Amino acid sequence: MTLAKDARGTEDPYVPSERRLERERYKRARARRATAVAALSTLVTGVVLYLVVVNAPGWQRTRETFFDWGYAREAFPKVLEGLWLNVRLLLVCGAAVLVLGMLVAVARTLRGPVFLPLRVLAAAYTDFFRGLPLIITLMIVVLGVPALRLQGVTVDPVLLGGTALTLTYSAYVAEVFRAGIESVHPSQRAAARSLGLTGRQALRHVVLPQAVRRQVPPLLNDLVSLQKDTGLVSIGGAVDAVRAADIIVGRSLNYTPYIVAGLVFVALTIPMTRLTDWVTARTERRRAQGGAT
Template sequence: MTLDKQELYVPSARRIERERYRRARTRRATAIAATSTLVVGAALFLGVVNSPGWQRTRETFFSAEYARKAFPDVMQGLWLNLRLLVVCGALVLVFGLLIAVARTLRGPVFFPVRALAAAYTDFFRGLPLIINLLVVIFGVPALRLSGVTTDPVILGGAALVLTYSAYVAEVFRAGIETVHPSQRAAARSLGLSSGQALRYVILPQAVRRVVPPLLNDLVSLQKDTGLVSIGGAIDAVYAAQIIVGKDFNFTPYVVAGLVFVALTIPMTRFTDWVTARMDRERAQGGTV
């Protein structure tokens, strides 16, 4: 009868002592971190509530009555923000990838395409998003073009796609350029065309490497969907603004802000998890 190796293994006294020491250090560090956090939090809380204008600030920005009143309208408007995030996010990924591929095309014949793609990314990365939104939402209807919508939701979404496609294109292009040229050469030596090498060899590696920054851009897009309210679209921000305009209490703004924060935190933590996972795989040789 043979015994399993794990049954034969008995940790040494030194190993047991080392593990005990590590656990003690972890508990000590956790206790210190928790204590310091409580002390800092208590100091900030006491500093705010004991300030001379705290009573007026609480009534104006942190009213439970106005929070309950604003919450249903803000959540109804949030549905528009979520739809914009899904639709615009998908379009941004597609257009950004196409622009990035256009910028990496080789050969003198593709110079006009590369130049146009570079001009697009330079222009919309330099143009403030708020100005882009104002120009598209109010400028396009002023042209009175036949068959062109004047819906501020659609026009605002188009402006978001224009701006974020430029940022995402640079992320994709950076990922493509990190793939070693030998990968393309190896694909061509196997008989793949330039397009096939890009599709089956270069892009899979490039996209996998830029997932964390892409998720960060989507987090930013989720927040910036609230800017479509400047055109009159009733999203979470504009719903809060309507209530503020009637009652002159700013608590609805705080409610809308907290709702966006509640959406952003899970996406941010998911981005951190994906980044840490990819770093571990890269360290272990799991990612090409």
């Protein structure tokens, strides 16, 4: 607590001025007013949307087809069981994407004429798979590889679908890593070399740690997208959350299971999205304060 001396030389507790107290009261009143306005506008918007939807001519039929509580209870355990496959794909493919993306990014940033073929191959890889729609990549891998009838090559749609996801997302992640590597000033590498580090050691101990730290928010965004796209492996017959819902829809001709699967994916994605927002805000605060990135 701040202390101030009075005329007799004794220390008294600090007493804020009336002007400061008035300013703090004004800030609190403004915050309360802003909160009330936000709550009221949200309530009004929700009521308007509710009235528009429930008064639509086809609402009754839509509710029976998409929001049937009985089909939701039937679908939920099966969708949740299928979701475990999506989670496993996210974990395995996410790790593979980070490793492969890093290797491709490093290959694209290698210096010297001897590495030209490697740089060209890495650039061709990223250009091809970033330009090819993911759904087409999945169809080519999941349907095309078994058609080749190669000995010793798996025909499991889960493994083939995971391979397609890894190929596509590695191209995007490679560009994220490459942007991070190129954002590190060349003087960092030169300083490392002047201290006796080799080019490989400078890349490993100086450049890559800074590059990865700077690119954490976009990497988390790519993982959020990967989590959603794991549902596309269902096109090959893998029974994930989407396929589990599709089986029930095909039997009942009621689309409520799709809503259940969608809500389950949203519930899984929201924590990752909030984590991404928190990491991004933390990074921006550190940059604003002049800290290390």
